[in-house]
Amino acid sequence: MPPRTPSPFQPRHKQHPKVGDAGPGSAARRTGKLPACTPSELRRRHMVGRDATDEVTCMHPREVLDDRMPRWAVARFVADAGYGKHAVSFVEDMELPYSAARSSSGSGEQHPQPGGSAAAEELDYAAIQRDYRKLEAHLRAAGFYQCRYSDYAYEAARYAALFAVAVGLILAGPHSAWTFLAAGVSTAMLWQQLAFFAHDLGHNELTGRRKFDMVLGICVGNLLGGLSVGWWKKNHNTHHIVTNDPDNDPDIQHLPFFAVSTRLFESRWSTYYQRVMHFDAAARSLVALQHRLYYPIMCFARYNLYVQSWSYLAFSAFAPFRWLEIGCIALFLAWFGYLVALIPTWPLRALYVAVANSISAIIHIQITLSHFAMSTESPDPVHECYAARQVRTTMDVACPRWLDWFHGGLQFQIEHHLFPRVPRHRLREVQPLVKALCRKHRMDFMEFSFIDGNVYTIRWLGEIARRVKLYNARDKKLLA
Numbered sequence: 001m002p003p004r005t006p007s008p009f010q011p012r013h014k015q016h017p018k019v020g021d022a023g024p025g026s027a028a029r030r031t032g033k034l035p036a037c038t039p040s041e042l043r044r045r046h047m048v049g050r051d052a053t054d055e056v057t058c059m060h061p062r063e064v065l066d067d068r069m070p071r072w073a074v075a076r077f078v079a080d081a082g083y084g085k086h087a088v089s090f091v092e093d094m095e096l097p098y099s100a101a102r103s104s105s106g107s108g109e110q111h112p113q114p115g116g117s118a119a120a121e122e123l124d125y126a127a128i129q130r131d132y133r134k135l136e137a138h139l140r141a142a143g144f145y146q147c148r149y150s151d152y153a154y155e156a157a158r159y160a161a162l163f164a165v166a167v168g169l170i171l172a173g174p175h176s177a178w179t180f181l182a183a184g185v186s187t188a189m190l191w192q193q194l195a196f197f198a199h200d201l202g203h204n205e206l207t208g209r210r211k212f213d214m215v216l217g218i219c220v221g222n223l224l225g226g227l228s229v230g231w232w233k234k235n236h237n238t239h240h241i242v243t244n245d246p247d248n249d250p251d252i253q254h255l256p257f258f259a260v261s262t263r264l265f266e267s268r269w270s271t272y273y274q275r276v277m278h279f280d281a282a283a284r285s286l287v288a289l290q291h292r293l294y295y296p297i298m299c300f301a302r303y304n305l306y307v308q309s310w311s312y313l314a315f316s317a318f319a320p321f322r323w324l325e326i327g328c329i330a331l332f333l334a335w336f337g338y339l340v341a342l343i344p345t346w347p348l349r350a351l352y353v354a355v356a357n358s359i360s361a362i363i364h365i366q367i368t369l370s371h372f373a374m375s376t377e378s379p380d381p382v383h384e385c386y387a388a389r390q391v392r393t394t395m396d397v398a399c400p401r402w403l404d405w406f407h408g409g410l411q412f413q414i415e416h417h418l419f420p421r422v423p424r425h426r427l428r429e430v431q432p433l434v435k436a437l438c439r440k441h442r443m444d445f446m447e448f449s450f451i452d453g454n455v456y457t458i459r460w461l462g463e464i465a466r467r468v469k470l471y472n473a474r475d476k477k478l479l480a
Contacts, residue, residue: 054132054386055241058420125385128441132387132418135433139419144426147206151425155197158405162190170342170352180348184355191225191302191356192363196408196424198225202233205423218321222328226336228309230319235308238272240420244376244393247271252371256283257297258290259464261376265471288469291462298361298368363408369453370395370413373460374446390417391438395456396447401428407450414445 139145166186173179201217204210214229221229235250242248246263250272255264259279267279279287286293313319313326343349374393378384384392397411409416409424415434416422422430438445448456 054129054136057136058386058418059237059240060421123380123388123441123443125380125383125388128388128437128443129385131437131440132385135437136419138433139422139430144419144422144430145208147208147423148425151423152197152206154405155193159190159193159197162186162193166190167339170339175344175348177348177351180343180352181355184352185359187352187356188359188362191360193405193408194220194225195363196410198229198232199236199409200424202229202236203420205421208421214321215324218325218328222325223331226309226329226332227305228312228325228329230321230325231309231312231316234312234316235272240417243390243417244371244374246376251367252376253277255279256286257293258372258461259283259287259468260372260460262464262467263376265468284468284472288465288472291458291465294458294461295361295365298364299358301364302357302360365454366397366407366410369397369450369457370410373453373457387418387437388441388443390414391443391445393417394446395453396431396445397453398447398449404428 166183169179169183169186173183198217198221200206201213201220204213206213206216214233217229217233221227221232239249239251244252244260246252246261247268248271250270252258252260253264253270253273255277256279259265264277265279267276269275270277309329313322313329316322319325340349340353343352371393374395376393378389378392391414394414394417396414397407399407399411404411404425409427412424412427412431415427415430416424418434419427419430435445437443
């Protein structure tokens with residue numbers, strides 16, 4: 001939350017207080033060494049000493065904001081208390097390895113972006129923040145946060161149809177490669193659509209009740225898709241707080257396969273994975289070809305999610321629904337294994353499993369399209385507000401309304417990052433309001449068609465690959 005001015009709440013012991021989120025306008029004191037194993041603690045560490053009002057408000061349902069967070073509050077922040085420039089933070093002398101403020105434009109590449117936005121120094125972050133909060137209040141008052149359950153009737157019908165096609169082809173279709181290829185495609189599309197629903201549940205978009213939505217999400221993601229929703233939520237919520245930060249955002253930390261910023265050439269420390277991301281010989285070789293390997297690697301991305309899910313459930317110190325998730329994944333392995341066993345020959349079984357998992361590349365392309373080619377450098381890390389950061393690091397995909405089902409809300413990624421708890425079926429209505437906000441404050445609103453977005457992303461990956469080759473050539477020259 002906003003830095004506090006000196007007050008009677010200042011602790012008298014030698015431990016540094018941790019000023020973090022305790023609800024909008026509040027300051028929370030956290031003392032002592034805090035474990036980073038819990039997802040919420042990791043996100044709090046990113047916001048130590050910073051104004052986290054927007055992050056807290058947009059990421060949490062009302063039950064958390066109104067009931068739980070006030071328990072941590074030790075003071076109210078008064079913006080016009082008269083302290084002015086003399087207001088200080090209790091953490092101003094702390095080393096903040098998790099802080100989103102670490103990223104600056106002083107190192108790494110200046111990311112080229114089309115458009116004619118104002119220079120960074122001309123952006124009025126205070127005004128952007130005020131208008132963003134007004135827009136959030138308007139959306140809440142107008143009922144945009146209320147889920148229209150009828151929208152999910154169509155979703156449920158689509159899930160049932162895709163499942164029926166896959167099972168029907170396996171049970172009653174002719175025993176040919178084409179039959180099981182089609183069944184694999186149908187299964188992959190089912191997993192894509194279920195991932196969109198699990199994403200909605202992870203953000204509490206359905207009922208706004210955290211536990212209910214989480215348990216239902218596990219029944220969808222773990223039981224029907226074989227992936228851990230608990231792992232995804234830990235990863236994804238961190239991504240929302242520190243979007244496109246090379247040190248902090250796990251969604252762009254994919255060495256040795258991909259690097260979306262030259263800062264990753266420096267073998268940087270990942271605050272999420274708690275390890276160094278080595279830019280070694282393997283990374284140099286693979287990143288130099290990343291624009292050509294992008295689509296083939298995406299075909300294997302789902303296997304990585306299986307590994308990440310099992311690793312989280314087996315080794316994570318904090319997995320609140322561990323046994324429910326493990327049980328649901330066990331049931332997934334049982335029903336999916338039984339379905340595969342119904343296929344008559346091993347080659348056809350292998351074909352079905354390979355197609356179902358590789359065609360899932362579609363959703364991984366949709367996810368990475370939103371951020372891979374976007375800025376990873378804050379022009380003003382100290383003052384840049386939440387709304388400006390989300391617009392800077394995120395891309396929308398233009399598509400007709402009849403294709404909304406295919407993109408599952410990912411086509412409105414800017415709107416989703418600004419208002420992650422607004423149900424995805426309402427984001428098309430939100431988009432004009434966000435575009436107006438961007439025009440008013442001269443912020444680039446990046447929007448491409450799906451094809452053009454792919455081209456833009458591949459070009460940026462190719463640019464990073466070119467810089468790797470120069471980097472490798474320089475090192476060879478030094479060693480000669």
